[in-house]
Amino acid sequence: xxxxxxxxxxxxxxxxxxxxxxxxxxxxxxxxxxxxxxxxxxxxxxxxxxxxxxxxxxxxxxxxxxxxxxxxxxxxxxxxxxxxxxxxxxxxxxxxxxxxxxxxxxxxxxxxxxxxxxxxxxxxxxxxxxxxxxxxxxxxxxxxxxxxxxxxxxxxxxxxxxxxxxxxxxxxxxxxxxxxxxxxxxxxxxxxxxxxxxxxxxxxxxxxxxxxxxxxxxxxxxxxxxxxxxxxxxxxxxxxxxxxxxxxxxxxxxxxxxxxxxxxxxxxxxxxxxxxxxxxxxxxxxxxxxxxxxxxxxxxxxxxxxxxxxxxxxxxxxxxxxxxxxxxxxxxxxxxxxxxxxxxxxxx
Amino acid sequence: xxxxxxxxxxxxxxxxxxxxxxxxxxxxxxxxxxxxxxxxxxxxxxxxxxxxxxxxxxxxxxxxxxxxxxxxxxxxxxxxxxxxxxxxxxxxxxxxxxxxxxxxxxxxxxxxxxxxxxxxxxxxxxxxxxxxxxxxxxxxxxxxxxxxxxxxxxxxxxxxxxxxxxxxxxxxxxxxxxxxxxxxxxxxxxxxxxxxxxxxxxxxxxxxxxxxxxxxxxxxxxxxxxxxxxxxxxxxxxxxxxxxxxxxxxxxxxxxxxxxxxxxxxxxxxxxxxxxxxxxxxxxxxxxxxxxxxxxxxxxxxxxxxxxxxxxx
Numbered sequence: 001x002x003x004x005x006x007x008x009x010x011x012x013x014x015x016x017x018x019x020x021x022x023x024x025x026x027x028x029x030x031x032x033x034x035x036x037x038x039x040x041x042x043x044x045x046x047x048x049x050x051x052x053x054x055x056x057x058x059x060x061x062x063x064x065x066x067x068x069x070x071x072x073x074x075x076x077x078x079x080x081x082x083x084x085x086x087x088x089x090x091x092x093x094x095x096x097x098x099x100x101x102x103x104x105x106x107x108x109x110x111x112x113x114x115x116x117x118x119x120x121x122x123x124x125x126x127x128x129x130x131x132x133x134x135x136x137x138x139x140x141x142x143x144x145x146x147x148x149x150x151x152x153x154x155x156x157x158x159x160x161x162x163x164x165x166x167x168x169x170x171x172x173x174x175x176x177x178x179x180x181x182x183x184x185x186x187x188x189x190x191x192x193x194x195x196x197x198x199x200x201x202x203x204x205x206x207x208x209x210x211x212x213x214x215x216x217x218x219x220x221x222x223x224x225x226x227x228x229x230x231x232x233x234x235x236x237x238x239x240x241x242x243x244x245x246x247x248x249x250x251x252x253x254x255x256x257x258x259x260x261x262x263x264x265x266x267x268x269x270x271x272x273x274x275x276x277x278x279x280x281x282x283x284x285x286x287x288x289x290x291x292x293x294x295x296x297x298x299x300x301x302x303x304x305x306x307x308x309x310x311x312x313x314x315x316x317x318x319x320x321x322x323x324x325x326x327x328x329x330x331x332x333x334x335x336x337x338x339x340x341x342x343x344x345x346x347x348x
Numbered sequence: 349x350x351x352x353x354x355x356x357x358x359x360x361x362x363x364x365x366x367x368x369x370x371x372x373x374x375x376x377x378x379x380x381x382x383x384x385x386x387x388x389x390x391x392x393x394x395x396x397x398x399x400x401x402x403x404x405x406x407x408x409x410x411x412x413x414x415x416x417x418x419x420x421x422x423x424x425x426x427x428x429x430x431x432x433x434x435x436x437x438x439x440x441x442x443x444x445x446x447x448x449x450x451x452x453x454x455x456x457x458x459x460x461x462x463x464x465x466x467x468x469x470x471x472x473x474x475x476x477x478x479x480x481x482x483x484x485x486x487x488x489x490x491x492x493x494x495x496x497x498x499x500x501x502x503x504x505x506x507x508x509x510x511x512x513x514x515x516x517x518x519x520x521x522x523x524x525x526x527x528x529x530x531x532x533x534x535x536x537x538x539x540x541x542x543x544x545x546x547x548x549x550x551x552x553x554x555x556x557x558x559x560x561x562x563x564x565x566x567x568x569x570x571x572x573x574x575x576x577x578x579x580x581x582x583x584x585x586x587x588x589x590x591x592x593x594x595x596x597x598x599x600x601x602x603x604x605x606x607x608x609x610x611x612x613x614x615x616x617x618x619x620x621x622x623x624x625x626x627x628x629x630x631x632x633x634x635x636x637x638x639x640x641x642x643x644x645x646x647x648x649x650x651x652x653x654x655x656x657x658x659x660x661x
Contacts, residue, residue, distance in 0.1 A: 069504035131510045132457040179394020183418035186456050209533040283613025291611050
């Protein structure tokens, strides 16, 4: 088991994934201890679900993709406030840039407010670092599909596990280099191919390299390029469930994303407070200060508001697409599983 | 003869001929003729090359700049674009040519991206060789590349495979000066670490970058001191130069200085505590002559002997 954290944050309740069920018949507003005629108690199901989730905990698998040195590991560590990703921080002599893309998955259990999250960070060292990067996204696409296949095999098993271990990638953070110009050809190619199989959240890395003006211009440019090239990043327009979703997500899609972020695991004293930041001769960059960078927006988005949705879209859309294709290829039949008890990797 | 006597400092003592004044004559003729210098700039797009060049020479070499989008870059190959600007300072004229290499390192497959660059450098050598061997040698124009600023990404952990391959292929053809632009992306510690990594990797791969010459004994003290400081810079502390470029003026403590304004502070281009911009500029300016000489005596001669051996002349 990895690092365990207990915090009494006011936001702890927000970590519990909210149910997306909306009541069919609007309930009459009631007090908690109402014994009034007409109160059934159906709304207590939310509390039941919350208790259940707290007991079972949940899986979250996040993949990071981008050239080496863009701060991927630091960002993930900052997101989850713990050393969940081993920093490459300069390759050691023995650890050169891999010649092909490698997939490295590391799991940790983090706890907050009584809720346990089994977080798996999937790193992709070697992506985009070679002289010839043709098709370097293929190992990544392969890995993602392999997780769908694993889940599918488990699903079609006769004697199924009560809770299928979920290794599917729920979220893929794609790191864009802050050149200030435009996307690079490799960025386009990757996102074109992978946005069809996984939720991609593009982020602009090391955003402390740009002034406010440069940042705004660059974000606009990137958004336009993504649109012109038909790349649907998460939250995808076609999966907005209702008007409420659409309004909220439109704002995120058209104004906030891609999030321009800065990561850090070092603390400094600023105005009497300890803050995460980067210290330079000309000032301290505060990671969680919204006037400095958009890290807090990314964190809230991925963890505090859209965590459950990321999982649902992965399950209901991406996985189903994969499943349908597999069944079709197989002539409508589920894939054969010979073994009744597969040796699943322990996720801890 | 009388001219020499007139301008020399020494009295007309016995044994004094007067050719000690020759350097002054050379100097005067050069000033009249003006200097030519060609600087090549190589690096992935978005590393701050153009901004740095504009900052170094206080000019705008790229007034109508068009930045292509990613989709366009997919099809693009490496281009060579040369812009020439005449700079005059205290009566000294410099005809500076900046050779840009847009498209370098942008493609998904960058395997051939320095072929075009090598070809360009060789072509200039070829032309010079041809002119030198010709009948009329009065007006040979020297378009050979005297110096190449190679830009290393500040976002990486050190040299990329492409950086290594490029420098290995070009260190025998041109003076390479490695530069890290957009250095304000790094904290001081990160900067030191990156410089050390780059230097280690350069030595590991046997890459020969441009070395400052030792100051000759008869140079004046100021020049010697400058060189000494610069040579110290060429130790693991300063090479590669970590620089920041900007042509925006920002007001700091009542003065207008060139810099970049962030919510957390102002980065000053000409502040030696912020970056190595001044060192780079000093190096370039005080060593233009030497860069030209090394190009002539080493890189060009190598090319020439290879060429002549091949054609069996």
